[in-house]
Amino acid sequence: MFSEKSAGAVIFREEQGEIFYLLLHYAGSKPGSRGYWDFAKGHLEEGETEEAAARREIEEETGLKDLSFVSGFRQSIDYFFKFKGRTVFKTVAFFLAETRKKEITISDEHIGYQWLPFEEAFKEMKFANAKNTLKQANNYLIKGSILG
Numbered sequence: 001m002f003s004e005k006s007a008g009a010v011i012f013r014e015e016q017g018e019i020f021y022l023l024l025h026y027a028g029s030k031p032g033s034r035g036y037w038d039f040a041k042g043h044l045e046e047g048e049t050e051e052a053a054a055r056r057e058i059e060e061e062t063g064l065k066d067l068s069f070v071s072g073f074r075q076s077i078d079y080f081f082k083f084k085g086r087t088v089f090k091t092v093a094f095f096l097a098e099t100r101k102k103e104i105t106i107s108d109e110h111i112g113y114q115w116l117p118f119e120e121a122f123k124e125m126k127f128a129n130a131k132n133t134l135k136q137a138n139n140y141l142i143k144g145s146i147l148g
Contacts (some may be wrong), residue, residue, distance in 0.1 A: 003089045007053040008041025009097040010137040011064065015113065019141060021121040021134065022104070024061065025112035035111065036126040037135070041092055050074075058097070059117040063105035063115070070096040073140050077129040082101075096137045 011022040023037040042057030044050065050071065058064055073096035081088055106113050116124065118138045125131045 001089055002083075002086055004093070005044050005056065006041050006092045007044060007050040007092065007095070008039050008092060009054050009058055009067070009069070009095040010134060011058065011062070011067070011097050011099055012041055012137075012141070013099050013102065015102075018117060020115040021136075021137075022062070022099075022118060023114055023116060023121055023124055024106065024110045025114075026109070027111050037114075037121075037124045038096060038127070038130050041094070051095060054093070054095050054097075061107045061109060064099050064101060066099055066101060067097040068099075070098065070140070070144070072144075073137065075133045075136050077133060079127075079129060094133050094137075096140060 012019050013022075022040070022042055024037050025037055028035040040058045040061045042053065042061070044053040045056075048056070055067060058067060074093060075094045077088065077094070078091050079142075081090060102115065104113055114124075118134070122131055122134055125134060
């Protein structure tokens with residue numbers, strides 16, 4: 001079995017006391033698929049730390065450079081997927097990062113983006129592990145010194 005490691009972040013911004021989360025629209029791999037909404041993430045390059053990979057991937061996928069990573073938050077998810085007939089085991093480390101920018105520039109990997117409050121973002125997400133990551137990040141912000 002093959003394995004991959006990726007890193008990304010739950011990106012948020014605050015506007016007039018409300019938190020908005022960034023979701024990227026990934027195109028579906030099957031014809032007719034509407035795709036899915038998820039966080040910015042990507043593969044670690046050789047010798048790269050998880051946080052360095054997350055920063056690089058976020059910049060590549062969104063153009064965001066002004067990220068402030070929230071200390072102490074790291075959520076990991078694992079899943080299997082098929083690629084060219086092979087089963088791949090993937091681990092993704094997610095951090096929590098704040099930006100002050102609203103406008104982003106998406107890469108050609110995505111077909112759209114949106115900033116949503118927690119409840120709406122949670123409803124848009126398809127995968128249970130992504131929903132759980134969003135929930136954990138939101139709880140961390142609420143209980144932590146950032147919003148509490």
